Amino acid sequence: xxxxxxxxxxxxFLPPAAASMGIYLPNPGEAHINGVIVPEEKAYEEAARQFLxxxxxxxxxxxxxxxxxxxxxxxxxxxVRKLYEILKECVQPGQKPxxxxxxxxxxxxxxxxxEVEINPNHPNLTIWHNKIDxxxxxxxxxxxxxxxxxxxxxxxxxxxxxxxxxxGHEDAMLSFRDASVEKIIKLGEWIRKLKGTVKPRLTTxxxxxxx
Amino acid sequence: xxxxxxxxxxxxxxxxxxxxxxxxxxxxxxxxxxxTGSEVIKEALRRxxxxxxxxxxxxxxxxxxxxxxxxxxxxxxxxxxxxxxxxAVMSQCAGAAFGGARVFxxxxxxxxxxxxxxxxxxxxxxxxxxxxxxxxxxxxxxxIQPDTIEISYLLNTGMLVWHAETAQDFFDWILKGFIVSExxxxxxxxALCCDGFFVTHTKDVVNxxxxxxxxxxxxxxxxxxxxxxxxxxxxxxxxxxxIMKSNYISYATHxxxxxxxxxxxxxxxxHTIKWIxxxxxxxxxxxxxxxxxxxxxxxxxxxxxxxxxxxxxRCGLVxxxxxxxxxxxxxxxATKNAKHIFVPEFNVTGWLAKEIKSTIPNSERVHAGxxxxxxxxxxxxxxxxxxxxxxxxxxxSLAGRGS
Numbered sequence: 338x339x340x341x342x343x344x345x346x347x348x349x350f351l352p353p354a355a356a357s358m359g360i361y362l363p364n365p366g367e368a369h370i371n372g373v374i375v376p377e378e379k380a381y382e383e384a385a386r387q388f389l390x391x392x393x394x395x396x397x398x399x400x401x402x403x404x405x406x407x408x409x410x411x412x413x414x415x416x417v418r419k420l421y422e423i424l425k426e427c428v429q430p431g432q433k434p435x436x437x438x439x440x441x442x443x444x445x446x447x448x449x450x451x452e453v454e455i456n457p458n459h460p461n462l463t464i465w466h467n468k469i470d471x472x473x474x475x476x477x478x479x480x481x482x483x484x485x486x487x488x489x490x491x492x493x494x495x496x497x498x499x500x501x502x503x504x505g506h507e508d509a510m511l512s513f514r515d516a517s518v519e520k521i522i523k524l525g526e527w528i529r530k531l532k533g534t535v536k537p538r539l540t541t542x543x544x545x546x547x548x
Numbered sequence: 549x550x551x552x553x554x555x556x557x558x559x560x561x562x563x564x565x566x567x568x569x570x571x572x573x574x575x576x577x578x579x580x581x582x583x584t585g586s587e588v589i590k591e592a593l594r595r596x597x598x599x600x601x602x603x604x605x606x607x608x609x610x611x612x613x614x615x616x617x618x619x620x621x622x623x624x625x626x627x628x629x630x631x632x633x634x635x636a637v638m639s640q641c642a643g644a645a646f647g648g649a650r651v652f653x654x655x656x657x658x659x660x661x662x663x664x665x666x667x668x669x670x671x672x673x674x675x676x677x678x679x680x681x682x683x684x685x686x687x688x689x690x691x692i693q694p695d696t697i698e699i700s701y702l703l704n705t706g707m708l709v710w711h712a713e714t715a716q717d718f719f720d721w722i723l724k725g726f727i728v729s730e731x732x733x734x735x736x737x738x739a740l741c742c743d744g745f746f747v748t749h750t751k752d753v754v755n756x757x758x759x760x761x762x763x764x765x766x767x768x769x770x771x772x773x774x775x776x777x778x779x780x781x782x783x784x785x786x787x788x789x790x791i792m793k794s795n796y797i798s799y800a801t802h803x804x805x806x807x808x809x810x811x812x813x814x815x816x817x818x819h820t821i822k823w824i825x826x827x828x829x830x831x832x833x834x835x836x837x838x839x840x841x842x843x844x845x846x847x848x849x850x851x852x853x854x855x856x857x858x859x860x861x862r863c864g865l866v867x868x869x870x871x872x873x874x875x876x877x878x879x880x881x882a883t884k885n886a887k888h889i890f891v892p893e894f895n896v897t898g899w900l901a902k903e904i905k906s907t908i909p910n911s912e913r914v915h916a917g918x919x920x921x922x923x924x925x926x927x928x929x930x931x932x933x934x935x936x937x938x939x940x941x942x943x944x945s946l947a948g949r950g951s
Contacts, residue, residue, distance in 0.1 A: 351800070351803055351807075353807065354807040354808060354810065354811035354814075355811070356811035356812075356814040356815055357807065357810055357811055357814055361818065362733060362815065400774070442774070444798075444801070457801075458797065458798075458801040459797045459801070478771070478772055478773055478774055479732055479733060479772035480674055480735075480772035480773045480808060481772075481773070483772075483804075483808045483811065484801065484804045484805055484808055487804045487807060487808070488800060488801070488804050491800070491804075503732040503733060503770060503772070504731070504732060504733040504815075505733075507811070508811075
């Protein structure tokens with residue numbers, strides 16, 4: 338049993354892949370929080386709590402939901418939009434929810450403005466410049482999501498959530514698997530349920546001193 | 549994420565029924581058949597719903613590539629062609645896999661080495677290509693006889709590497725290998741190795757699944773990277789790679805990318821354990837002497853154990869089935885009682901012994917050998933003799949001038 342836990346960083350100059358540290362992915366019906374397998378229900382509550390606690394809770398939708406390449410993707414996109422609206426309704430004054438797209442994976446640095454578009458090759462720039470302290474990946478291909486999640490853990494203190502359509506992500510601090518429209522809606526319901534019960538953090542995300 | 553359409557229960561153009569892989573491999577009736585290892589490869593592919601097979605059939609190590617050509621003629625393989633060289637074949641395999649196909653190929657010896665550049669590329673691009681490696685010698689003067697040295701070069705490519713002992717392993721693992729390597733959180737190429745000639749050219753009874761059942765088709769929309777998107781990594785990486793930019797971000801991204809490949813190898817562990825019933829098999833590991841081996845060295849070790857039992861020496865056996873993922877924890881547990889660990893190998897460097905030494909405590913317990921190479925056979929008597937010598941027992945000379 339590993340003692341390693343997947344926690345907000347800045348963790349290391351080059352943080353390890355959590356899978357290489359003995360963190361396992363959840364089975365269907367489960368999720369993980371900090372690398373510990375939990376019932377999925379518990380993860381909804383914790384994800385909602387983290388969103389409501391954050392100064393800048395942010396959703397990063399990826400190409401699999403941004404482009405209407407099939408009917409399910411379009412429905413998921415609508416659910417993500419709804420989740421964002423719920424988040425805006427439920428936060429307190431001073432909190433600033435954001436919805437920042439990851440439309441593709443091209444290495445674009447230094448051409449893009451990382452404050453309006455996130456890229457998996459340098460996601461830390463988007464986190465730093467927007468002072469994001471909690472984010473959720475959804476609709477990002479698994480390889481690219483893991484790439485990003487490690488970089489975020491390495492250089493920022495942002496709390497990361499993954500709403501994965503496949504088997505989940507060890508490199509996020511909290512990960513769902515088998516994401517569906519229903520699961521996105523359920524997370525929104527949990528945010529509504531916890532509205533007003535969670536005290537927002539006073540400080541925003543820390544950045545690595547070396548950057 | 550894609551619209552999931554189940555093909556289970558429907559038929560392909562050859563009238564085979566797409567069958568749940570677990571049911572097909574574990575519950576369907578088996579038909580005992582007497583085949584060479586090469587023929588077994590063909591029979592496994594008949595049931596694999598393979599889209600593309602690309603061949604470089606020069607190697608005399610295995611007839612598999614030519615036999616699969618017959619399968620194509622019969623209509624069981626989507627496409628089949630010959631590449632200009634082993635390097636070309638492996639590059640073409642990549643192209644087919646980028647396009648979303650289930651891809652299969654075979655190689656051996658110098659061909660494996662010539663194509664080597666492609667294997668880390670496959671892994672980095674997360675292409676779940678299956679490659680059969682019917683191991684033979686790689687150095688000059690060339691040998692077509694079994695020698696497992698080429699496996700050592702594959703261990704750090706990021707591919708999954710399994711080492712079959714028998715033709716039955718081969719049949720089952722070809723089919724199961726597609727399932728494990730295509731899991732979205734794994735999605736890595738698999739090098740399925742066997743000891744050429746011993747397994748490929750000899751006949752054995754192999755229990756085959758029904759020929760009218762086949763694996764469900766590969767679903768490329770479960771891939772962890774976009775399928776054939778020329779604007780995005782990994783494809784775009786090749787014309788706009790990170791190495792073209794000298795800055796921290798480029799290096800950090802590439803580093804994270806490499807870590808992700810090895811993370812995927814780790815994630816394959818639970819699927820590999822499930823499908824091939826553990827990364828190792830063990831027998832009598834409470835004994836003070838244990839043989840740890842892979843491939844046909846396991847068979848020879850088993851015979852040596854029988855010889856030693858006749859002389860009152862009790863000996864355990866560990867069969868290493870998967871080399872990547874590496875069964876470190878399993879080997880530590882299986883050898884915890886052993887005072888002497890023998891690692892017979894069909895190669896000159898003893899790469900398996902080195903892996904084991906770096907895994908277990910008190911590695912001085914490991915006797916790296918006996919080794920044979922260049923196509924030599926490994927009589928069980930030489931394993932038994934080496935064990936007896938190490939234990940201080942009298943051992944008859946097995947070679948010499950006859951005096």
